[in-house]
Amino acid sequence: MSRPVVDHTHAPDLKTWVEGANGHADFPVQNLPLGVFSPRGGDARIGVAIGDFILDVRAAFGAGLLPGQSAEALEARTLNTYMGLPASQRRALRHALSALLTEDANAAKVQPLLHPAADCTMHLPAQIGDYTDFYVGIHHAMNVGALFRPENPLLPNYKHVPIGYHGRASSIRVSGTPVVRPNGQTKAPTAEAPSFGPTKRLDYELEIGVWIGAGNELGQPIRIEDALNHVAGFCLLNDWSARDFQAWEYQPLGPFLAKNFMSTISPWVITIEAMAPFFVAQKARPQGDPQPLPYIWDEADQAGGALSVDLKVSITSEAMRKDGVAAMQLSEGPATNMYWTVAQIVTHHASNGCNLNPGDLLGSGTISAPERSGFGSLMEITRGGAEPVEIPGGVRTFAEDGDQIALSARATADGYVSIGFGPCEAIIKPALPLA
Amino acid sequence: MSRPVVDHTHAPDLKTWVEGANGHADFPVQNLPLGVFSPRGGDARIGVAIGDFILDVRAAFGAGLLPGQSAEALEARTLNTYMGLPASQRRALRHALSALLTEDANAAKVQPLLHPAADCTMHLPAQIGDYTDFYVGIHHAMNVGALFRPENPLLPNYKHVPIGYHGRASSIRVSGTPVVRPNGQTKAPTAEAPSFGPTKRLDYELEIGVWIGAGNELGQPIRIEDALNHVAGFCLLNDWSARDFQAWEYQPLGPFLAKNFMSTISPWVITIEAMAPFFVAQKARPQGDPQPLPYIWDEADQAGGALSVDLKVSITSEAMRKDGVAAMQLSEGPATNMYWTVAQIVTHHASNGCNLNPGDLLGSGTISAPERSGFGSLMEITRGGAEPVEIPGGVRTFAEDGDQIALSARATADGYVSIGFGPCEAIIKPALPLA
Numbered sequence: 001m002s003r004p005v006v007d008h009t010h011a012p013d014l015k016t017w018v019e020g021a022n023g024h025a026d027f028p029v030q031n032l033p034l035g036v037f038s039p040r041g042g043d044a045r046i047g048v049a050i051g052d053f054i055l056d057v058r059a060a061f062g063a064g065l066l067p068g069q070s071a072e073a074l075e076a077r078t079l080n081t082y083m084g085l086p087a088s089q090r091r092a093l094r095h096a097l098s099a100l101l102t103e104d105a106n107a108a109k110v111q112p113l114l115h116p117a118a119d120c121t122m123h124l125p126a127q128i129g130d131y132t133d134f135y136v137g138i139h140h141a142m143n144v145g146a147l148f149r150p151e152n153p154l155l156p157n158y159k160h161v162p163i164g165y166h167g168r169a170s171s172i173r174v175s176g177t178p179v180v181r182p183n184g185q186t187k188a189p190t191a192e193a194p195s196f197g198p199t200k201r202l203d204y205e206l207e208i209g210v211w212i213g214a215g216n217e218l219g220q221p222i223r224i225e226d227a228l229n230h231v232a233g234f235c236l237l238n239d240w241s242a243r244d245f246q247a248w249e250y251q252p253l254g255p256f257l258a259k260n261f262m263s264t265i266s267p268w269v270i271t272i273e274a275m276a277p278f279f280v281a282q283k284a285r286p287q288g289d290p291q292p293l294p295y296i297w298d299e300a301d302q303a304g305g306a307l308s309v310d311l312k313v314s315i316t317s318e319a320m321r322k323d324g325v326a327a328m329q330l331s332e333g334p335a336t337n338m339y340w341t342v343a344q345i346v347t348h349h350a351s352n353g354c355n356l357n358p359g360d361l362l363g364s365g366t367i368s369a370p371e372r373s374g375f376g377s378l379m380e381i382t383r384g385g386a387e388p389v390e391i392p393g394g395v396r397t398f399a400e401d402g403d404q405i406a407l408s409a410r411a412t413a414d415g416y417v418s419i420g421f422g423p424c425e426a427i428i429k430p431a432l433p434l435a
Numbered sequence: 436m437s438r439p440v441v442d443h444t445h446a447p448d449l450k451t452w453v454e455g456a457n458g459h460a461d462f463p464v465q466n467l468p469l470g471v472f473s474p475r476g477g478d479a480r481i482g483v484a485i486g487d488f489i490l491d492v493r494a495a496f497g498a499g500l501l502p503g504q505s506a507e508a509l510e511a512r513t514l515n516t517y518m519g520l521p522a523s524q525r526r527a528l529r530h531a532l533s534a535l536l537t538e539d540a541n542a543a544k545v546q547p548l549l550h551p552a553a554d555c556t557m558h559l560p561a562q563i564g565d566y567t568d569f570y571v572g573i574h575h576a577m578n579v580g581a582l583f584r585p586e587n588p589l590l591p592n593y594k595h596v597p598i599g600y601h602g603r604a605s606s607i608r609v610s611g612t613p614v615v616r617p618n619g620q621t622k623a624p625t626a627e628a629p630s631f632g633p634t635k636r637l638d639y640e641l642e643i644g645v646w647i648g649a650g651n652e653l654g655q656p657i658r659i660e661d662a663l664n665h666v667a668g669f670c671l672l673n674d675w676s677a678r679d680f681q682a683w684e685y686q687p688l689g690p691f692l693a694k695n696f697m698s699t700i701s702p703w704v705i706t707i708e709a710m711a712p713f714f715v716a717q718k719a720r721p722q723g724d725p726q727p728l729p730y731i732w733d734e735a736d737q738a739g740g741a742l743s744v745d746l747k748v749s750i751t752s753e754a755m756r757k758d759g760v761a762a763m764q765l766s767e768g769p770a771t772n773m774y775w776t777v778a779q780i781v782t783h784h785a786s787n788g789c790n791l792n793p794g795d796l797l798g799s800g801t802i803s804a805p806e807r808s809g810f811g812s813l814m815e816i817t818r819g820g821a822e823p824v825e826i827p828g829g830v831r832t833f834a835e836d837g838d839q840i841a842l843s844a845r846a847t848a849d850g851y852v853s854i855g856f857g858p859c860e861a862i863i864k865p866a867l868p869l870a
Contacts (some may be wrong), residue, residue: 020610093438129604129605130603130604130605133688135688137554145687148687149687151563154685155687157622157629157683157684157686160620160622160628160629161533161620161629161683161684163684163687163688164688164689164691165600165601165688165689165690165691166600166601166603166691166695167601168565168601168789169565169604170564170565170653170789170790170791170792170795171653171788171789171790173653174506174864180788182787182788183656183786183787183788184593184786184787185596185786186726187592187595193595193725194592194595194596195728196728196729196730196786217696218605218606218608219615219696219867221618221865221867242787245787248592248596249592249596249598250688251578251590251592252583252584252590252598252685252689253568253570253598253599253600253685253689253690254600254685254687254688254689255600255688255689256567256598256599256600256601257783257784257786257787257789260601260730260787260789261654261787261789262653262787262788265793282751290628293620293629293630293631294631295631295869348692349692351618351619351620351631351692352617352618352619352677352680352692352695352696353606353615353618353696353697353867354603354692354695354696355605355606356605357605358687421799431656432655432788435732
């Protein structure tokens with residue numbers, strides 16, 4: 001297994017000279033996530049988040065502060081080239097950035113290259129060639145399966161095949177971009193004919209995104225022992241869903257317009273190197289479940305290929321924002337509820353020779369806990385709209401115009417400084433009027 | 436409705452000075468398809484097919500022979516920028532190319548910019564951002580539906596929703612690229628557990644591809660009356676399928692590894708301008724079928740939005756090639772068996788605000804005729820392998836290693852010179868040995 005190693009950049013006593021960054025909830029110096037940002041009035045460039053600041057990596061490279069690094073990777077407007085670098089080069093960049101931000105001798109040179117994050121605009125970190133969404137949240141699969149197919153919630157293939165499907169790359173947007181309620185076709189089971197209009201069942205899906213690093217050639221599979229060498233990092237992903245469109249369109253070829261109107265991701269790439277301390281044993285496969293086929297089975301992956309990440313969703317309605325009421329938590333649960341590991345989905349995806357490219361995005365699928373307090377979508381929380389959830393000043397079955405949905409993630413491990421994934425949020429705008 | 440108009444470039448008596456091109460089966464001067472090619476020893480550039488030659492469009496532009504055209508579009512290594520031009524500019528290019536190739540006064544200047552097609556390498560014509568496959572061949576939907584769901588072949592949504600799903604963009608290759616038989620998971624209905632190995636049911640699918648031209652902004656739908664303004668052209672598409680993988684994996688989210696190991700397209704973009712004479716009335720929707728919702732209904736589109744294109748598939752086994760036996764035709768049928776028009780699928784795709792981009796590719800889905808001689812896949816021809824088809828020196832249920840599958844298409848209309856789509860073929864290579 002090719003899991004990255006814990007090294008001095010993860011040391012809990014490591015401190016940065018950047019003001020306010022030590023003890024920062026998301027971006028202490030143990031994190032060092034990469035992203036693409038524009039400072040006020042500037043063009044898009046690669047940066048690294050440190051506390052409430054962003055270090056301009058392009059400028060640091062230009063100033064000779066990152067010697068030996070790849071100009072092609074660090075002067076680009078996206079992280080695709082960086083993602084495709086060998087793991088050793090990506091690790092070297094992490095070490096160099098860590099040194100710049102922790103050694104007091106560097107402070108004077110590096111300080112002028114910091115921008116307050118609040119003054120910057122974040123962009124998509126990569127040009128996403130292909131986006132694939134998996135379905136590894138077994139409790140979600142059972143919850144949703146029970147609503148769509150009460151007689152048959154978990155299909156017979158689920159525990160053998162990491163189920164996935166191709167999603168829409170063009171409509172992925174970074175946190176902060178509003179989502180417009182989509183129009184579409186629906187047909188209630190009792191209606192005689194379908195109709196066209198705004199979705200009445202707009203939902204979010206809480207997912208972890210996986211950024212593909214080094215790709216594979218068409219026809220060349222990826223061995224499970226090597227799979228994590230093909231991963232560059234992680235993000236949060238909200239796979240917005242129109243449940244009424246989905247129910248009417250999804251047979252026989254899967255979700256289409258129910259999902260492709262927009263997906264929201266967090267802008268920071270939490271590198272796989274940063275995640276090294278947060279890989280833990282796989283827990284979501286109960287004793288007695290069928291053993292997967294050898295091509296997607298690796299004992300070392302089972303022992304240390306799951307993610308120790310705590311996931312949360314919150315909602316703030318327009319009225320709550322107006323009244324200054326804080327966001328209300330809708331759910332919280334661990335990413336260890338993924339039935340298939342990251343290595344398993346990467347290997348399965350390439351097992352038929354399908355070629356992955358740097359900057360491709362894989363979604364985990366909705367990650368739900370077994371209990372309602374950890375359900376990763378409104379569909380599950382409200383049992384298809386039958387059991388509304390109370391929020392300050394109102395109730396929700398599905399999301400309403402003006403609601404802001406915010407996902408968050410925090411990786412934790414005993415003896416290590418926990419790191420956050422940064423924001424993944426969007427406000428819902430009303431549907432366009434029909435022509 | 437925004438169908439392109441027939442003009443002097445389609446005149447049946449128009450002749451080119453290019454040797455052997457008048458009366459050429461695929462590429463007479465009425466066609467003028469665009470593609471990306473490398474001449475022997477040269478780099479990739481845009482060209483136009485004329486008879487058995489390719490005119491170097493980049494060189495013609497560089498020599499000042501295409502004044503007023505877009506340098507950004509014509510000097511690029513892909514057709515994406517060209518595809519995104521306004522229809523008026525694309526038409527102007529067609530007019531200019533037609534003049535270069537038909538006026539004798541241009542022959543001396545243009546002749547040196549022609550390359551024998553046999554000496555050139557073809558490339559993908561565009562960087563494909565997203566690839567979407569539809570399912571508009573109603574006879575295919577019924578044939579395959581009957582095999583997968585005998586009790587329920589055509590689902591209730593079929594005649595209301597143009598069913599589609601997202602496919603894999605990274606594994607699309609041009610004609611001539613071999614396809615490697617994929618390994619994957621299968622489970623026979625009678626088997627106790629799944630197994631992993633080479634597909635035993637490798638199939639082709641005969642489809643028309645639609646190249647998206649001008650895109651739409653996220654959140655902004657495309658009116659059906661404007662839909663063809665967002666189409667740049669057409670190609671052939673073979674959506675290779677592993678039927679055994681498909682049967683085991685496709686529930687509940689649709690086909691995935693059964694399809695994404697490779698798709699083959701023809702390299703030439705048959706422009707929508709070239710297709711102007713070949714739009715005909717929609718015939719595949721019988722009287723009495725439900726009327727589609729207004730957003731995907733346009734009387735003018737019904738009257739003239741279907742494609743008069745004859746589609747064929749042939750097979751040549753390795754033994755046939757060795758013995759010098761000509762390809763055997765497996766099927767022939769018209770593209771008017773598409774239940775939904777091109778305008779309807781474009782409009783439906785963007786109806787929820789999903790943004791399309793220049794160079795996106797839409798597949799029609801397999802186009803089958805009602806009778807066996809026009810079935811567009813082996814799955815249908817052999818009824819799931821139950822009724823083998825005889826070929827010279829053997830029989831086939833599904834495709835075997837060494838088989839070459841070739842699709843072809845010809846647009847025809849009374850009073851016009853018919854045009855071909857060029858080759859769309861691939862030879863099947865054996866699966867990689869399992870590790």
